[in-house]
Amino acid sequence: MSERFDCKKEPAGLALRLTAATRLRSVLAGDNFVALDASDIADSRDRATANRLITTALRRHGQISFIIHALLEKGMPGKSGSFEAVLRLSLAQLIFLPDLGAHSAVFLAVEALKRDKKAQHLSGLMNAVLRRAQANSAKYWSLADDLLIPDTFGDTWVDAYGEDAISSFTDALIAGAPLDLTLRDNDPDLIAALGAMPLMGDSVRIETRDRPVEALPGYAEGRWWVQDAASALPARLLGLEAGARVLDLCAAPGGKTAQLIKSGYAVTALDSDAKRMDRLKTNLDRLGYQAETVTADAATFAPDQGFDGVLLDAPCSATGTFRRHPEVIWHRMASDIAGRVSIQRALLINAFRCLNRGGVLLYCVCSLEPEEGEAQVDWALEQLPDLKLLPIRPDEIGDLAGAVSTKGLLRTHPGLAPGGQEGGMDGFFVARFGRH
Numbered sequence: 513m514s515e516r517f518d519c520k521k522e523p524a525g526l527a528l529r530l531t532a533a534t535r536l537r538s539v540l541a542g543d544n545f546v547a548l549d550a551s552d553i554a555d556s557r558d559r560a561t562a563n564r565l566i567t568t569a570l571r572r573h574g575q576i577s578f579i580i581h582a583l584l585e586k587g588m589p590g591k592s593g594s595f596e597a598v599l600r601l602s603l604a605q606l607i608f609l610p611d612l613g614a615h616s617a618v619f620l621a622v623e624a625l626k627r628d629k630k631a632q633h634l635s636g637l638m639n640a641v642l643r644r645a646q647a648n649s650a651k652y653w654s655l656a657d658d659l660l661i662p663d664t665f666g667d668t669w670v671d672a673y674g675e676d677a678i679s680s681f682t683d684a685l686i687a688g689a690p691l692d693l694t695l696r697d698n699d700p701d702l703i704a705a706l707g708a709m710p711l712m713g714d715s716v717r718i719e720t721r722d723r724p725v726e727a728l729p730g731y732a733e734g735r736w737w738v739q740d741a742a743s744a745l746p747a748r749l750l751g752l753e754a755g756a757r758v759l760d761l762c763a764a765p766g767g768k769t770a771q772l773i774k775s776g777y778a779v780t781a782l783d784s785d786a787k788r789m790d791r792l793k794t795n796l797d798r799l800g801y802q803a804e805t806v807t808a809d810a811a812t813f814a815p816d817q818g819f820d821g822v823l824l825d826a827p828c829s830a831t832g833t834f835r836r837h838p839e840v841i842w843h844r845m846a847s848d849i850a851g852r853v854s855i856q857r858a859l860l861i862n863a864f865r866c867l868n869r870g871g872v873l874l875y876c877v878c879s880l881e882p883e884e885g886e887a888q889v890d891w892a893l894e895q896l897p898d899l900k901l902l903p904i905r906p907d908e909i910g911d912l913a914g915a916v917s918t919k920g921l922l923r924t925h926p927g928l929a930p931g932g933q934e935g936g937m938d939g940f941f942v943a944r945f946g947r948h
């Protein structure tokens with residue numbers, strides 16, 4: 513990358529780095545990562561570079577923290593504006609993205625700090641730290657993969673999924689997620705036009721793409737929606753007759769609602785977040801699908817008439833989505849998980865109340881934590897004697913070897929290969945109950 517310096521022009525690549533640093537800073541402060549779009553950086557190549565820097569910094573967060581700890585003897589300076597975000601982006605580039613050029617990583621980091629009043633006094637430190645990192649880049653490149661997963665999760669995941677799974681989890685974390693779609697109609701010509709591979713059921717996978725999602729064939733005509741292959745499993749397991757009344761609790765942005773409508777059910781979609789409900793409505797409109805929509809708290813919603821089926825996609829720690837949201841595993845504390853466990857219990861109780869006798873309840877979470885999955889099933893069966901487990905059969909979910917437990921609970925994780933395809937899938941837990 514070449515830099516030019518004159519009084520009118522900023523150095524090439526600086527603007528994208530400043531934008532990337534702002535976005536990374538907000539994620540470090542606790543926000544979810546949302547990729548930069550054309551309104552943030554108009555030039556598509558610059559935008560791709562900025563997103564690559566941020567996602568690499570987030571995927572490699574644990575290793576980069578280790579490097580920072582080794583290089584900053586006095587720790588991260590306090591009240592230092594964009595210093596940490598710029599440092600993390602620059603280390604991501606220097607160590608893990610050598611094709612972007614080591615010189616520009618150091619030069620642009622220093623230039624970025626000079627433009628931040630709260631951090632400009634640290635530009636000398638930035639220069640010195642990055643030069644030392646550069647000198648040790650081979651050592652840092654080969655840091656152990658187990659640094660990529662925080663201790664909070666490492667041990668529970670080894671217990672729950674085994675040692676081998678952890679190495680597939682770190683591979684999946686670094687590789688990121690391909691784009692999975694659920695098709696409205698299974699048209700081979702559309703699958704070919706998308707350059708997609710069939711996975712399971714009506715899910716297909718696009719490994720690489722050269723354009724935004726909205727520009728892919730069939731988007732404008734509403735012929736598919738974006739949905740991870742794991743996320744598409746629960747709604748297929750309801751097994752009711754077409755026309756059955758189904759309540760989709762915690763429905764927005766509507767991936768599972770769309771599947772339920774496609775199955776021919778009369779669907780009521782409920783979510784407490786009005787903005788997310790607007791997105792659900794827009795998504796259903798694009799697909800040409802209709803549902804009754806309700807904005808309400810799923811813990812207290814009291815329908816006039818019960819439902820034959822209830823799908824509860826409960827709010828959770830979302831640790832199963834780390835391929836797309838690597839930040840979740842660094843943001844979540846043990847107390848967050850405990851908080852979500854109690855919300856899930858309140859929602860399970862009300863989901864049960866909304867269910868007719870003889871009806872089917874699906875409970876699912878995109879979490880890898882047994883407290884939010886298997887342990888919730890034990891709790892529900894104890895608290896709600898009229899509930900019984902309706903075991904999920906392995907043949908209901910195709911060839912996902914080992915994903916269904918002997919009790920009939922479904923547990924996916926990023927080390928599984930849906931349809932034999934590489935790229936993993938989200939971590940999801942699904943239990944199916946019937947009401948006496």
Ligand SMILES: C[S@@+](CC[C@H](N)C(=O)[O-])C[C@H]1O[C@@H](n2cnc3c(N)ncnc32)[C@H](O)[C@@H]1O
Nearest residue numbers: 762763764765766767768783784785809810825
């Ligand atoms: C995992 S997302 C749901 C994804 C959705 N089912 C899909 O397939 O597209 C969880 C949703 O739960 C909603 N939510 C959280 N707490 C809720 C509550 N108490 N009542 C209703 N919705 C809630 C959030 O607004 C969010 O949209």
